[in-house]
Amino acid sequence: MKLFYYAAGDVIYREGDRPEKVFIIKDGEVEVSRTSGGERVRLAVLGAGEIFGESGIIQDSPRSTTMKALRDTKIIKVDRDVFLQSFGADNPFLLPLFRMLCARLAAADERLVSTQAANREPALRKETAGIRLHPASDLTENQIGEDGLRIRQLPFVIGRRDHGEHRQAVTDHGLAIYAGRDQSLDSEHFRIEEGEEGGLQVRDCDSRFGTIVNDRYLSRYSFEPTAPLVYGINVVIAGTKESPYRFHLIVERAAAAKTSDSKAMAGA
Incomplete structure (x- = not known):
């Protein structure tokens, strides 16, 4: 010491x-x-x-x-x-x-x-510079690495992979995580998409155990299958609160949008 x-x-x-x-x-x-x-x-x-x-x-x-x-x-x-x-x-x-x-x-x-995310501004796709998916558990870090990955196209679907190597499969349109015999993660569990009014959101894909977005529970039994994303860190869990399939979804705001907001506030 x-x-x-x-x-x-x-x-x-x-x-x-x-x-x-x-x-x-x-x-x-x-x-x-x-x-x-x-x-x-x-x-x-x-x-x-x-x-x-x-x-x-x-x-x-x-x-x-x-x-x-x-x-x-x-x-x-x-x-x-x-x-x-x-x-x-x-x-x-x-x-x-x-x-x-x-x-x-x-x-x-x-x-x-x-x-704190619940009090932040909803993210709009036209004002978004990038979207990054980071691990928030040992299991997801082992699958996608500690640096995570950048989402370049929407919609982007996250689910399970049953066959092949004991690792994830990443494409421009989604991430398939190797889950072994664990059936709590569906083949298409949730997706990141653009909503009707241009806002970014997560949609539960009628999964068995639902999806949690910033403490908001989405499932086939809930009134709303979607939850809005906000700028900064969004906590997304595929399944129950005890699920190991945990992510930090980071939405980066475009510099032009920040400048525009600053000018509007200065003129208020």
């Missing part, structure tokens, strides 16, 4: 970085944030004695938040292997228990992002 110094404003790690260390705050304050809708959302502020960075190592997943020193801060760094050894082999339940707790905390963060 080594002691490191961070000045106010220094970034300790960024969202999407690979986890290599666990951090203990000896003195100072650290902000926890996540990008949503092109803006930074503060989730918490940590102080002396608190630990962070353990979740990514326990779950072996990319950093889900950005950590920044709010003032001059002293931090102890613990190497990944040293941290994992602290669980010990004499208690086989300890590490799985912590993985479960970390997964629940990650789900709570997703709900916070989803709640």
